[in-house]
Amino acid sequence: MPTQLLTVNAITKGFVANQPPIVKNISFSVYTGEIFALLGPSGCGKTTTLRLIAGFEKADTGTISMAARALDDSNIHVPPESRGIGFVFQDYALFPHKNVLENVAFGLRKVSKKKRQERAFEVLEMVGLTNLHSRLPHHLSGGEQQRVALARAIIARPKLLLLDEPFSSLDPGLRQSTREEVRSLLKAEGISAVLVTHAQEEALSFAERLGVMKEGTLEQIGTPERVYRHPQTAYVADFLGQTNFIHAHIKDGIAETPFGRVKVEGADSGNALLSIRPECLQMITPDSQGNTKSGRVVGQAFKGHDFTYQVEVDGQQYFIQTDYRCPFQIGDTVLLKAESAVAVTPDPA
Incomplete structure (x- = not known):
């Protein structure tokens, strides 16, 4: 039986008093080495859920734990830098004044400069960008910037990687090839991942399990084949295709x-x-x-x-x-x- 890495239990999060919460009593698990997707339209709460897992926001109620370690509950809020979680933002958030090597090395702290550079070159080789290590971000294509952001997120060997619409700004052809490259890298490195996306094809082809979200709630969780072929609600049937x-x-x-x-x-x-x-x-x-x-x-x-x-x-x-x-x-x-x-x-x- 696969072991659970991440456990999200009944989390709720609101931002405005007397208004419905953005995330409503959501629960799901992610297994070691698994790629999980949260799929839904804009405004359904999927990015807020990701930010709660990362620690950028604190849940109003519910608990989040990873490898049996509490990250968020009524008494505990572990800061993002102490969670062992990597994050790839939708806009990549690269430093424009730093070159590729410096951007990637920034993701590794508390080690010597020499070890940071050695590890940075190691992950750049994984993503096929060693020869571009001295370039600035604005001299890179969208796909190359995406791989730099990925390298920076995995340099510290996180147990879990969070991906917030990471392929949405890429052209369709490049989107598919980059998605396949990222998936192969995650599986080769044994990194668990949670992908947030509004694109049905992306979730169906990238994830091993997915959860379909609607207005802050999870409508259905299962393998892509199961959810597509056996939807439980009209919303899931319609949203999946x-x-x-x-x-x-x-x-x-x-x-x-x-x-x-x-x-x-x-x-x-x-x-x-x-x-x-x-x-x-x-x-x-x-x-x-x-x-x-x-x-x-x-x-x-x-x-x-x-x-x-x-x-x-x-x-x-x-x-x-x-x-x-x-x-x-x-x-x-x-x-x-x-x-x-x-x-x-x-x-x-």
């Missing part, structure tokens, strides 16, 4: 839908809101099967390796994801067939 919502009646785990009978996960009977991912819908020709209502293709978006179609059935439009070989065009009449559906808790009215 495009989906089709359908109201249906369920009996013995089977729902009657405009696409015929569909097996449902999460409910055995009664009325329910179903989430059906676009890739779980198929388009077939009308003469192949005659027991579902026909629809008309009203939209088509080509994305190189796949298509996203919109099909209208009884005045409602549904999204369907197919591969690039799909033959249907706008205006075609088709039947839809659902492979599976998940019953989710509707959003509050």
Whole structure:
């Protein structure tokens, strides 16, 4: 069994009296060597949660501990520099007047200048920037600045690394390659990490587990595959990617839908809101099967390796994801067939 490194238990944090708190009774754990993501829209409390873990803010209630050591509770608040936690800021926060080597070495204190430089060159080699050690930050690309910030954060060998939207300012192509490089480095060094992001693809591809946040609370925690394929609420289903919502009646785990009978996960009977991912819908020709209502293709978006179609059935439009070989065009009449559906808790009215 993996061991827990970080434990966040029922933390709450507000900044304005008589106003709802920004973070509301959040609990989660991060295991040794694990990459965990907090995913949610702007203003949901994810960065505040990260700052509470780092020690930049003190929780109003709840506890934070790391490796069985209390960092924050009603009586204790360990300062950031004493927590053994590294932090990579969204804007990297590099010193403009210091070169790469000096910026990285700044992250290591209480050792001789010689040892700081030796360790700085060691981590610069890890991130592939040894040959740029004498450059100033404004002479670096965005990806290079990001790696300098990462090197500075890991130079002191932290047990935990906190990443606050670290890839958001990079171009899409560079964002993906840098993300892969950072992930490989974290796994190679065995460093646990908490990533904060609003980008679904980033969280799904970077983290081993993630928590989806909404208005200061955690809606669901699990592996990326589990949370994406088995959302518990309509909010999680919608935030993790495009989906089709359908109201249906369920009996013995089977729902009657405009696409015929569909097996449902999460409910055995009664009325329910179903989430059906676009890739779980198929388009077939009308003469192949005659027991579902026909629809008309009203939209088509080509994305190189796949298509996203919109099909209208009884005045409602549904999204369907197919591969690039799909033959249907706008205006075609088709039947839809659902492979599976998940019953989710509707959003509050």
